[in-house]
Structure formats: structure tokens, C-alpha cells
Amino acid sequence: MLRIVVLNPKGGSGKTTLAIGLAAMYAVRGLRTLLMDFDPQGSSMRWLEKRPPDRPAIAGVAAYTRNLAVTRSFQLRVPPGTDRVIVDTPAALEAPKFHEHVREADAVLVPVLLSDIDIHACSRCIGHLLIDGKIKRRESRLGVVATRVRPNTIIFRTLMRFLDQMEIPVVTTLRDSQSYVHATELGFGLHDLKPERVRPELEQWNLLHDWLETRQQRSDTGAGASSPPATPGQPGQTATP
Ligand SMILES: Nc1ncnc2c1ncn2[C@@H]1O[C@H](COP(=O)(O)OP(=O)(O)OP(=O)(O)O)[C@@H](O)[C@H]1O
Ligand SMILES: [Mg+2]
Numbered sequence: 498m499l500r501i502v503v504l505n506p507k508g509g510s511g512k513t514t515l516a517i518g519l520a521a522m523y524a525v526r527g528l529r530t531l532l533m534d535f536d537p538q539g540s541s542m543r544w545l546e547k548r549p550p551d552r553p554a555i556a557g558v559a560a561y562t563r564n565l566a567v568t569r570s571f572q573l574r575v576p577p578g579t580d581r582v583i584v585d586t587p588a589a590l591e592a593p594k595f596h597e598h599v600r601e602a603d604a605v606l607v608p609v610l611l612s613d614i615d616i617h618a619c620s621r622c623i624g625h626l627l628i629d630g631k632i633k634r635r636e637s638r639l640g641v642v643a644t645r646v647r648p649n650t651i652i653f654r655t656l657m658r659f660l661d662q663m664e665i666p667v668v669t670t671l672r673d674s675q676s677y678v679h680a681t682e683l684g685f686g687l688h689d690l691k692p693e694r695v696r697p698e699l700e701q702w703n704l705l706h707d708w709l710e711t712r713q714q715r716s717d718t719g720a721g722a723s724s725p726p727a728t729p730g731q732p733g734q735t736a737t738p
Pocket of ligand 2: 512513514536540586
């Protein structure tokens with residue numbers, strides 16, 4: 498099983514789009530996928546309700562609700578046989594809460610929009626994940642996903658330089674595309690759309706898929722704490738604009 502947490506306290510940074518996209522990608526690939534939504538806005542769960550029954554199934558847990566009839570751990574349990582757990586987190590999540598969200602994660606993805614304000618917020622988020630979230634860089638489970646990207650901009654290069662210094666990989670960059678908006682309205686992920694319509698977008702997701710697969714191998718072999726640090730230029734890294 499692979500547990501992937503999508504986290505960035507900055508509102509509108511692309512968390513839900515990334516989380517539902519991952520869930521659809523794995524479901525379409527035939528993996529048993531569970532989507533957990535910790536955001537009281539319930540955007541991921543609303544998307545799941547819209548998902549047509551003829552699309553590959555995704556299980557959902559509305560983790561933002563409290564079911565007083567059962568214990569919290571029962572409510573958040575992962576059914577046996579689950580292959581992938583994708584966790585969507587809320588905006589304005591406070592740093593002291595990072596650890597409880599990421600402690601069991603095999604991969605933590607921070608989506609970031611490319612604006613000055615968002616890049617500043619992203620750098621704070623990374624700092625808090627390392628300190629409050631207790632993520633060690635040598636565990637190589639932390640990655641950034643740059644979203645709605647126009648690569649040849651100064652701001653993009655600024656982000657790359659910052660992450661380079663922090664030794665955090667940019668796993669992929671997702672272009673600004675109306676296909677995400679269109680798919681989300683239908684309860685689809687990008688992988689539910691006709692591939693010929695979204696070929697460039699899918700190539701960007703393949704990089705993310707491959708990086709996550711190597712997290713899976715690491716978690717299977719118990720690698721992580723004793724592994725060498727992640728360095729920019731690792732597989733899936735797309736720092737070159
Ligand atoms: N790559 C993309 N191309 C075009 N639009 C995008 C892309 N990624 C996200 N969006 C749009 O940006 C908006 C914000 O994205 P999203 O809801 O995923 O962010 P969020 O971080 O989950 O927000 P919140 O903090 O409110 O939960 C949405 O309207 C979404 O459709
Ligand atoms: Mg959201």
C-alpha cells in the first residue's frame with residue numbers, strides 16, 4: 498500500500514485537483530484506491546459523488562466529519578486490500594497539525610502555484626514540514642508539484658533555485674489546462690478523459706507516477722531513513738524550464 502498526502506496550507510494551490518487526479522489515475526490503472534478528505538469544504542467528496550458509476554470505482558472517507566457512533570481510528574481505517582490511499586488536506590492547516598497528517602505518509606506532495614505570494618507560502622510550508630512535520634530530507638518522501646505552470650518565467654526559476662538549495666525535488670510540473678476544470682466538473686480525473694485529448698498533460702503525470710512508484714519500492718524495502726539524501730536531478734525532476 499502507498500499512502501500519499503497532498504498538503505499546502507495556501508488556499509487554492511491545487512491540492513484537490515492533484516488528489517482527485519491521483520485517485521483517478523490509480524483507479525483507471527486498476528488499483529484499489531481510497532480517497533480521504535480532511536477538508537471541511539468537502540471538495541474531494543463532492544467530486545467523488547459526481548463520479549459516474551461506469552468509471553473505475555474509488556472509495557471515499559469524509560474524514561472532516563466526526564462519526565460519533567464509531568471511534569476515530571475506525572472511521573479512518575483503511576480497508577484490507579487497499580493499494581493506494583490519497584489524502585486531501587484543508588487550506589489554512591496549522592503547522593503543529595502537519596505531523597499527524599504526514600507521519601504515516603509514504604509520499605508528501607506540496608502543490609504550488611507560481612506567483613510570488615504562493616512561492617513564499619510554499620517555502621514556509623516546506624520549512625514547517627521539515628520541522629513540525631518531522632520529515633527528514635534523507636527519507637526522500639517530500640516532493641513539490643508546480644501547478645498551472647508557464648515555465649519560462651522568472652518566478653518559476655526562482656522556485657527552482659529555492660528548491661534546489663533545499664534539496665527538495667520538483668516531481669513534475671502541471672500545465673495550466675482547462676481539461677482539469679472540465680474533468681473535475683464531470684467527476685473525472687485527467688486519466689478518465691480520452692488520452693489523445695490530453696497527451697501533453699498525461700506525460701507530466703507519468704513523471705509523477707514514476708516518482709511515486711519509487712516511493713512504493715522504498716516503503717516495501719524499508720528504505721528511507723538510512724538512504725542517501727534526495728538531490729535535485731533525481732528521476733522525475735523537471736527543474737529545467
Ligand atoms: N493545472 C491546472 N490548470 C487549470 N486549472 C487548475 C489547475 N490546477 C488547479 N486548477 C484550478 O484551480 C482552482 C483551485 O484548485 P484546487 O481546488 O485544486 O485547490 P485547493 O488547494 O484544493 O484549494 P483549497 O485550498 O480551497 O482546498 C480550481 O478551480 C481548479 O480547477
Ligand atoms: Mg481543496
